[in-house]
């Protein structure tokens with residue numbers, strides 16, 4: 001995994017994951033448009049299909065962004081969510097694509113057809129995005145209009161909420177563009193991580209965009225309320241999972257006089273998964289495979305990813321962040337890779353798990 005390792009590979013599992021993601025997004029968009037048509041028909045008013053599509057794509061991006069940001073803390077709170085950690089980056093890229101379509105729409109550019117005196121051909125599902133649609137009655141370039149038409153920067157109620165959308169989209173673009181492992185390797189892990197923490201800046205801008213947009217264009221207090229509910233949900237699960245980790249780290253388990261630490265009953269570790277414990281100065285992931293136990297450092301050698309949240313495949317734990325693998329027995333990556341993490345002696349006595357200190361030094365395969 002050190003050199004030439006390609007972590008993003010199209011495995012069958014990833015294809016299924018992406019298929020489910022695409023199907024879910026398509027179903028949401030279809031449902032949104034269907035309900036909009038039904039609503040307009042019931043109210044006996046013509047439907048602005050461009051406007052409905054803009055809302056459908058914008059809300060799909062916004063909801064998916066919440067799902068993407070929820071996965072990390074949820075996986076820390078419940079191992080059931082570990083599977084979702086695996087392909088989180090593809091979800092992030094999908095958020096950007098949906099946000100881009102919300103702004104740009106699905107349509108061919110007017111040029112070069114306008115130069116030939118013709119209209120650009122339409123294709124099914126095409127619509128004008130927020131940038132063009134809201135500028136259609138004006139005579140200025142959409143981008144010029146976007147940045148200059150609303151100067152109410154000192155007025156909360158009239159604030160140009162579209163510019164907050166621009167900040168959000170710019171952050172999503174940088175993240176989607178650098179999401180591939182090529183950039184992870186070339187930018188170095190700390191820079192890459194710092195860039196990806198900017199998602200919270202982008203999220204804050206998008207909360208402002210949708211909250212103010214809901215109040216200004218739709219005058220929809222219930223949508224503004226939903227935006228706040230989403231914000232409270234994300235804050236709550238981040239705080240709860242952070243607090244749980246802080247509690248675990250704050251009460252490190254101490255060894256007895258023989259150097260062994262009691263970790264509690266074996267039943268507390270779900271079969272096929274791991275439980276993470278804090279020992280003096282170190283987090284340890286104890287994996288249970290039937291009646292067999294394995295204890296490894298919880299810290300991945302790549303970027304400190306939480307190995308205790310990884311799946312076990314062919315006797316190796318797969319890091320949930322970028323797929324580095326370590327053998328459960330030795331802590332060594334399978335050849336030709338050379339990374340390895342420390343392991344610990346571990347045993348089960350009278351139904352209780354015990355781990356021995358100090359750790360075994362990392363050993364290469």
Ligand code: HEM
Nearest residue numbers: 055058059061062099103130162165166168169210213217
């Ligand atoms: C250049 C960037 C952007 C511009 C110019 C823009 C523009 C707009 C406009 C004009 C509206 C009002 C639509 C209406 O309700 O009539 C809107 C609403 C919205 N936007 Fe954006 N947007 C941008 C980026 C984004 C991004 C990146 C997201 C999500 C990730 C997003 C999510 C939403 C949502 C959820 C709504 C509310 C939809 C509703 O009313 O149901 N926008 N945006």
Ligand code: FES
Nearest residue numbers: 300303305319322
């Ligand atoms: S593979 Fe990147 S942190 Fe583990």
